Amino acid sequence: MQQTTNVAFMINSLEGGGAERVMCKLLAIMEAYFKEQQLSVYLILLDDLPEAHRCPDYVNKITLDTQGSLVKGYQLAKQKLDAINPQFCISFLTRSNMLNVAIARQVGFQAILSERVNTSSHFSGGLKDTISKWMVKMSYPRAQRVIAVSEGVRADLIANFNVAPDHLDVIYNPYDIAQIERLAAEPVTDLPAKPFIIGTGRLVKNKNFSLLLEALAQSTLTDDLLILGQGDQLTALKAQAAALGIADRVHFAGFRENPYPYLKHARFFVSTSNAEGFPNAIVEAMCLGKAVIATNCESGPAEILSGQYPLQVSGFTEQPYGCLCETNHVEGVAAALNHLDNADQLARYSAQSALRAQDFSNAIFREKIIQVINPAAGQYKESHYVPAG
Structure with missing residues (x-):
């Protein structure tokens, strides 16, 4: 029997929002595949905030209390990810994405980022936004893969944030x-x-x-x-x-x-x-x-x-x-x-x-996610999973 392998997901919180909802959808859609592959799945929430979305019961949810701090986030998330020792970590939202890249280099897992917004438009002005854009530019190119939610987001990451085209995948959001x-x-x-x-x-x-x-x-x-x-x-x-x-x-x-x-x-x-x-x-x-x-x-x-x-x-x-x-x-x-x-x-x-x-559809989304994570976990056995519908 294949030894169970740990994989991780990370997001700021499960407050109300599109990214939070898609994270929970992803985990639900991928449940059968993860079980077939004998993967133990962890979800790390950086902030202890009221949850508007519920992740599936099979997921091991870990809630931290970083209070929005990158420094505290690095310390607490690194400790957890070091203990989990995942094959890969998929993160949503800028703060989680930057931490994912920084910690992956230290712990030794594959960082897969999901960019949910048009980054240039999202950080449109002011000193804080300028700093955030610079940090994205420094961190995102170091990820194993970056998943863009649209072709427009992909083009922006290539043109303005130094992400190599061959490190990018476009996966549209899933809809049931x-x-x-x-x-x-x-x-x-x-x-x-x-x-x-x-x-x-x-x-x-x-x-x-x-x-x-x-x-x-x-x-x-x-x-x-x-x-x-x-x-x-x-x-x-x-x-x-x-x-x-x-x-x-x-x-x-x-x-x-x-x-x-x-x-x-x-x-x-x-x-x-x-x-x-x-x-x-x-x-x-x-x-x-x-x-x-x-x-x-x-x-x-x-x-x-x-x-x-x-x-x-x-x-x-x-x-x-x-x-x-x-x-x-x-x-x-x-x-x-x-x-x-x-x-x-x-x-x-x-x-x-x-x-x-x-x-x-959910089925198209599921197959595209599998295509992204399989190269990041090459030792997984060949999947016999047949998607529904």
């Missing part, structure tokens, strides 16, 4: 369409009374809900707008809606743990972000057959809606799987809103969304 459909069927009692469109995400400047409000006011669309999310821009956005004369049509519903029933009942989905790593909300809307309007920000929307990267657009353009608009372009988003107000166009793009969603 059947589960999303089940969650979408759950009853909710606070839907808008009138037909509505929907946008979701944190109410922060980078998500640029301000642009969506401007475009809605300028368009001929008569639908209400439902916005799911919370953040420091809430007061300003409410004031803007009032100033534009659309306050009675815009519903700020806050954060919803299960956003899918709201997506299901919306006519279509709109994202007006200035920057993304890979926009989960767009694909989740597509899983429910919702037509999509998105700004062509770095990175993800162009790849999802057109199948191409890079892609330049001006104003508003029709793409094979959705409507793609120039970033920060009110007239372009307004034109897209008007375009999807047409019943034939809405039906066409709804069908295309459902078709495109199939490209982001």
